[in-house]
Amino acid sequence: MSEVDSLVNKIMSQLKDENSSASSSTSTSTPTNSDSELGRNDYPLFEKHPDKVKSPTGKSLHDITLDNVVDGTVGPKDLRITPDTLRMQGQIAASAGRVAIQKNFQRAAELTQIPDDRLLQLYNALRPYRSSKQELLDMSSELRDKYNAPVCANWFAEAAENYEKNKKLKGDN
Amino acid sequence: MKRQKRFEKLEKRPVHLDGFVKEWDDEGLVALEGKNDPKPSIKLENGEITELDGKKKEDFDLIDKYIAEYGLNLDNAEMAMNTDSLKIAHMLVDPNVSRSEIIKYTTAITPAKAEEVISKLNFGEMIVAVQKMRPRRTPATQCHITNTLDNPVEIAADAAEAALRGFPEQETTTAIARYAPMNAISIMVGSQTGRPGVITQCSVEESEELSLGMRGFTAYAETISVYGTDRVFTDGDDTPWSKGFLASCYASRGLKMRFTSGAGSEVMMGYTEGKSMLYLEARCIFITKASGVQGLQNGGVSCIGIPGAVPGGIREVLGENLMCMMMDIECASGCDQAFSHSDIRRTERMIGQFIAGTDYISSGYAAEENRDNTFAGSNMDVLDYDDYCAMERDLAVNGGILPIHEEDAIKIRNKAAKAIQAVFDGLGLPAITDEEVEAATYASNSDDMPKRDMVQDMKAAQDLMDRGITVSDIIKALHDHGFNDVAQAVLALAQQKVCGDYLQTSAIFDKNWHCISAIDNPNDYQGPGTGYRLWEDKDTWDKIKDIPWAMDPQHMDF
Numbered sequence: 001m002s003e004v005d006s007l008v009n010k011i012m013s014q015l016k017d018e019n020s021s022a023s024s025s026t027s028t029s030t031p032t033n034s035d036s037e038l039g040r041n042d043y044p045l046f047e048k049h050p051d052k053v054k055s056p057t058g059k060s061l062h063d064i065t066l067d068n069v070v071d072g073t074v075g076p077k078d079l080r081i082t083p084d085t086l087r088m089q090g091q092i093a094a095s096a097g098r099v100a101i102q103k104n105f106q107r108a109a110e111l112t113q114i115p116d117d118r119l120l121q122l123y124n125a126l127r128p129y130r131s132s133k134q135e136l137l138d139m140s141s142e143l144r145d146k147y148n149a150p151v152c153a154n155w156f157a158e159a160a161e162n163y164e165k166n167k168k169l170k171g172d173n
Numbered sequence: 174m175k176r177q178k179r180f181e182k183l184e185k186r187p188v189h190l191d192g193f194v195k196e197w198d199d200e201g202l203v204a205l206e207g208k209n210d211p212k213p214s215i216k217l218e219n220g221e222i223t224e225l226d227g228k229k230k231e232d233f234d235l236i237d238k239y240i241a242e243y244g245l246n247l248d249n250a251e252m253a254m255n256t257d258s259l260k261i262a263h264m265l266v267d268p269n270v271s272r273s274e275i276i277k278y279t280t281a282i283t284p285a286k287a288e289e290v291i292s293k294l295n296f297g298e299m300i301v302a303v304q305k306m307r308p309r310r311t312p313a314t315q316c317h318i319t320n321t322l323d324n325p326v327e328i329a330a331d332a333a334e335a336a337l338r339g340f341p342e343q344e345t346t347t348a349i350a351r352y353a354p355m356n357a358i359s360i361m362v363g364s365q366t367g368r369p370g371v372i373t374q375c376s377v378e379e380s381e382e383l384s385l386g387m388r389g390f391t392a393y394a395e396t397i398s399v400y401g402t403d404r405v406f407t408d409g410d411d412t413p414w415s416k417g418f419l420a421s422c423y424a425s426r427g428l429k430m431r432f433t434s435g436a437g438s439e440v441m442m443g444y445t446e447g448k449s450m451l452y453l454e455a456r457c458i459f460i461t462k463a464s465g466v467q468g469l470q471n472g473g474v475s476c477i478g479i480p481g482a483v484p485g486g487i488r489e490v491l492g493e494n495l496m497c498m499m500m501d502i503e504c505a506s507g508c509d510q511a512f513s514h515s516d517i518r519r520t521e522r523m524i525g526q527f528i529a530g531t532d533y534i535s536s537g538y539a540a541e542e543n544r545d546n547t548f549a550g551s552n553m554d555v556l557d558y559d560d561y562c563a564m565e566r567d568l569a570v571n572g573g574i575l576p577i578h579e580e581d582a583i584k585i586r587n588k589a590a591k592a593i594q595a596v597f598d599g600l601g602l603p604a605i606t607d608e609e610v611e612a613a614t615y616a617s618n619s620d621d622m623p624k625r626d627m628v629q630d631m632k633a634a635q636d637l638m639d640r641g642i643t644v645s646d647i648i649k650a651l652h653d654h655g656f657n658d659v660a661q662a663v664l665a666l667a668q669q670k671v672c673g674d675y676l677q678t679s680a681i682f683d684k685n686w687h688c689i690s691a692i693d694n695p696n697d698y699q700g701p702g703t704g705y706r707l708w709e710d711k712d713t714w715d716k717i718k719d720i721p722w723a724m725d726p727q728h729m730d731f
Binding site for chain 2: 040043044045046047050053055061064065066069070074075076078079080081082085086088089092093096097098099100101102103104105107108109110111112114116119120122123124126127128152155158159162163166168
């Protein structure tokens with residue numbers, strides 16, 4: 001891709017990004033990282049910006065060492081991606097013209113806050129004929145109110161609406 | 174009728190064991206341009222799609238709704254839909270038109286239009302287009318690591334050998350579902366022993382697979398199936414919204430994932446709505462795009478027998494790979510499940526993807542003997558390694574597999590078997606004996622392995638899940654038993670999941686954990702002198718040239 005193409009793509013995707021964040025209600029997941037948007041030249045983060053990447057417990061990549069795992073200083077909770085890192089990867093994807101991937105990472109950033117078991121339950125509840133409309137709407141509220149996940153809350157509300165029209169709710173089979 | 178002798182001989186050839194059928198459009202037994210396929214159309218009102226490929230908004234099924242909501246770049250839709258499909262087809266083949274220019278069109282058209290574009294291309298043109306449109310510049314391939322006994326020592330040894338042979342992604346599944354966590358651990362430990370930087374998956378039921386990833390036993394997922402008709406999607410026990418959500422669940426745990434689809438699945442499951450295979454596959458590709466999923470495994474895949482049976486079916490299969498790439502999505506291009514008894518047709522099956530090069534030419538190649546392949550056999554297996562490497566060397570094509578020396582294979586298989594022995598000991602799993610380590614080092618298939626107590630193994634697999642074992646425990650076990658380098662590799666993988674670089678399109682790692690993806694290694698093919706050329710990748714070309722059985726004419730003993 002030429003320099004010009006990549007610049008145009010970057011601007012286009014930033015515009016789109018602004019539009020989409022404006023329409024998706026107020027984002028509660030404000031980046032703690034107030035630096036300017038990252039682009040494809042900031043990639044891979046592991047080599048270019050290891051300092052920007054933190055574990056959920058605030059440890060840096062350099063703290064994730066064999067010695068620290070062996071003595072228990074670093075545990076499973078530290079070996080997780082954070083919303084900020086997903087946001088940075090989303091910016092990189094968008095700068096390469098892949099806005100849909102950025103949206104996926106926006107949803108993912110919200111889901112980092114949800115415990116594994118609950119996340120699996122939420123996925124299973126979205127499968128066909130599993131949930132009533134009200135159950136899906138309740139989960140939408142839970143996502144919005146309990147987990148600060150407005151984009152995913154909207155995803156569940158949208159599913160509730162569409163499952164009703166297209167007969168995928170509990171009892172429709 | 175008195176039989177003609179030549180016809181009698183021909184009937185005994187292996188190709189006559191393959192299935193061939195005549196077209197039947199109304200049942201979807203047609204590769205592309207089926208008589209019931211819709212004509213491309215789009216109507217936009219206030220930034221919303223109110224008609225898609227001849228269907229009005231009020232008649233949309235869930236797939237139409239999902240694609241209309243998320244699947245197209247509406248900014249370019251009018252421009253792209255008003256461009257003649259033949260012109261877009263020309264752009265795909267024309268070396269003077271860059272990949273990024275084409276993407277502006279192809280990500281703004283409808284599924285029926287995408288089908289129309291692909292249908293303009295012959296097989297040779299598709300190869301040329303794939304060479305330009307695959308997202309990652311450097312081609313690669315992927316393998317299966319399984320055996321019918323779910324023997325963990327053999328999985329580890331095969332994974333290590335496959336890693337040494339150059340597979341950057343490895344996939345396992347189970348013969349018996351309860352083995353899943355043990356297989357996932359064995360392939361991970363084995364592959365990291367063979368070459369740090371390999372990523373591994375364990376294909377099982379959707380939510381179980383995610384839970385293995387959450388514990389750090391796997392690095393990516395692939396068998397997240399999507400389908401082209403609403404009825405089959407529902408029978409597959411998902412909706413576009415549940416699959417899209419699952420995609421985000423994976424990313425939220427720092428795990429790479431791609432969807433899976435492919436021609437023939439709707440025929441197999443009985444509800445094609447009378448549409449052609451390529452049109453239905455187009456819908457799957459658009460669902461993937463709409464979900465923001467970076468990649469797709471397609472190209473017939475496990476239903477390859479169906480496109481393989483109809484006229485032009487293998488052309489359609491390469492066409493659907495190309496369609497995936499032109500949507501700017503990573504393509505793991507099938508060439509996996511066995512579909513022919515004929516060695517000539519087995520070669521035909523992969524030749525387009527092989528010559529053009531894709532992100533993963535096969536998804537996957539059987540890195541065990543096919544009799545041990547619990548994905549129901551692959552198009553090529555370990556016993557084809559030398560033929561495959563000879564083809565790479567003959568054509569100067571990087572097909573993603575390197576020839577290796579026997580003594581190196583023995584050494585790495587032995588080390589991996591010992592590493593998994595250490596992990597089993599450290600995690601309190603049923604012991605792996607020295608006899609098993611020795612057998613796995615020299616084995617070719619599971620008959621060469623001593624039998625394990627499978628009941629105890631299954632109980633232990635469940636128990637390790639109940640005990641909440643995670644990747645940290647595996648790292649500790651490796652370290653405590655002196656396998657510091659393997660422990661370091663498993664840790665490096667865990668570290669990469671925190672960093673997320675490999676969530677980007679078409680990402681793999683080299684042996685130093687440098688991430689190679691469509692971001693930092695974008696395909697820049699634009700005709701002769703550009704793009705990936707094996708002989709310019711000197712290290713790889715030297716390895717491919719160096720098949721151990723080639724004679725050295727300058728040093729011959731007579």
